[in-house]
Amino acid sequence: MTEQSRDRFRTAARAEQPDPVLLCLLAAAEHPPAPEPGGLGAPDPGVGPDALLAACEAALDRHAAAVRRAVAERRPTGPEETAALLAAVLGGREGFHGRQSDYRRLESSLLPEVLRRRRGLPIMLSLVWTAVGRRAGLTVHGIALPGHFIVAVGGGAGGAAGGGEEYVLADPFHGGRLLDPADVERLVAAAGHEFTPALLTPAAPLDIVLRVLGNIRAWAADRPEHARTQLWATELALLLPRHPAQLRLERAELLVRMGDFLGGSAEMDDYAQILDTFDPDAAAKVRQEARAARHRLN
Numbered sequence: 001m002t003e004q005s006r007d008r009f010r011t012a013a014r015a016e017q018p019d020p021v022l023l024c025l026l027a028a029a030e031h032p033p034a035p036e037p038g039g040l041g042a043p044d045p046g047v048g049p050d051a052l053l054a055a056c057e058a059a060l061d062r063h064a065a066a067v068r069r070a071v072a073e074r075r076p077t078g079p080e081e082t083a084a085l086l087a088a089v090l091g092g093r094e095g096f097h098g099r100q101s102d103y104r105r106l107e108s109s110l111l112p113e114v115l116r117r118r119r120g121l122p123i124m125l126s127l128v129w130t131a132v133g134r135r136a137g138l139t140v141h142g143i144a145l146p147g148h149f150i151v152a153v154g155g156g157a158g159g160a161a162g163g164g165e166e167y168v169l170a171d172p173f174h175g176g177r178l179l180d181p182a183d184v185e186r187l188v189a190a191a192g193h194e195f196t197p198a199l200l201t202p203a204a205p206l207d208i209v210l211r212v213l214g215n216i217r218a219w220a221a222d223r224p225e226h227a228r229t230q231l232w233a234t235e236l237a238l239l240l241p242r243h244p245a246q247l248r249l250e251r252a253e254l255l256v257r258m259g260d261f262l263g264g265s266a267e268m269d270d271y272a273q274i275l276d277t278f279d280p281d282a283a284a285k286v287r288q289e290a291r292a293a294r295h296r297l298n
Contacts, residue, residue: 005030005049010239018205021060021111021131024124024212025053027236028110031229052112059115060128063094064135071136079154079168080178082138086129086153087176094118096125098173106229109216123149123211125172141202143169144211147191150179152200169200206240213237217250227258245274249286256293265293 009026012018029049067089076082090096095118098108102120107113114120114128126142126149133140133153141152148171155167169179179187188195203211213233220230231254237243238251248271255264268290275283 002030006235006239009236013206013209013240018209020127020205020208020212022053023205023209024111024127025056027209027213027233028112029053031110031232056112056115060131060135063090063128063132066093067132067136067138071138079166083153083168083170083176083178086133086138086140087170087178090129090132091172091175096120096128096172097175098122098125106216106219106226109212109219121149121215122171122173123208123215126151127208127212129170129172129176142208143200144203144207145184145187145191145199146193148173148187149203149211150184150187152202206242210237210240210243224257227254230254231258245271248274253289256289256296261293261296265290268293 005026009023009030012022012026026049029052067086070085070089071082074081074085076085097118098120102108107117108120109124111124111127114124120128123142123144129151130140130142139154141155143150143152150169150171152167152169155165169184171177171179171183184200185195188199193199213236216233217230217237220226220233231251234247234251234254238247248267252264252267252271255267257264268286272283272286272290275286
């Protein structure tokens with residue numbers, strides 16, 4: 001990313017009400033080229049970030065217009081009928097859904113590609129649902145279950161966990177299939193967790209963005225040839241107002257892996273200073289990593 005685009009991302013992340021759609025679009029507009037022939041690569045150099053953002057916003061507006069027309073025709077009377085309408089339009093007519101193979105594709109975490117292909121990871125498809133729902137005047141919240149993102153339709157201003165209003169849960173990854181409590185418990189159990197009502201709290205915007213970037217980092221970490229993509233996603237996550245401190249060490253280790261031994265070792269030393277106050281043993285290990293990185297210069 002250029003310094004200008006980093007500043008734009010940082011400013012958007014610190015807005016009073018951060019927009020996860022805008023942040024995901026800003027991120028995707030600047031992702032680095034894929035190194036292998038035929039890879040997705042960077043956006044077309046003839047299409048600037050502003051043009052890409054405008055095209056994606058226009059696509060979301062078109063989907064929202066289709067939803068508004070369906071609402072006017074069918075006049076849903078409750079959240080279940082509203083969720084069914086969204087599923088019919090977005091999951092049915094527009095074809096937004098996911099498959100297991102999408103977990104192996106970087107495009108599944110890049111919002112412009114998700115809008116183009118109508119395919120993506122659960123969190124990205126849920127983001128499309130919430131963005132379209134908001135533009136259509138409907139109440140749709142993202143729900144960050146462990147291992148699988150879904151949406152709540154209805155529930156008032158507090159979403160699924162607040163307001164005391166009726167809501168239903170839907171799974172955009174499977175075309176908007178409605179979920180009953182047993183379905184949700186199975187999803188949570190499959191991720192190795194125990195269900196609690198607190199899991200239905202609407203996801204905060206910046207938590208959504210951090211999770212999207214985490215998915216990209218995990219994808220790239222399994223593919224050493226994509227270290228640049230992992231570094232890009234890590235550096236974006238570090239621009240968010242709240243992020244795990246461990247990301248600083250991840251960035252330092254990536255710099256070393258990519259051959260910047262001095263830069264990486266210096267950042268390891270800085271991170272070790274942070275660890276000194278609460279985990280001296282871990283700090284000593286990080287300093288040992290830093291020394292090993294500097295020795296690679298010889």
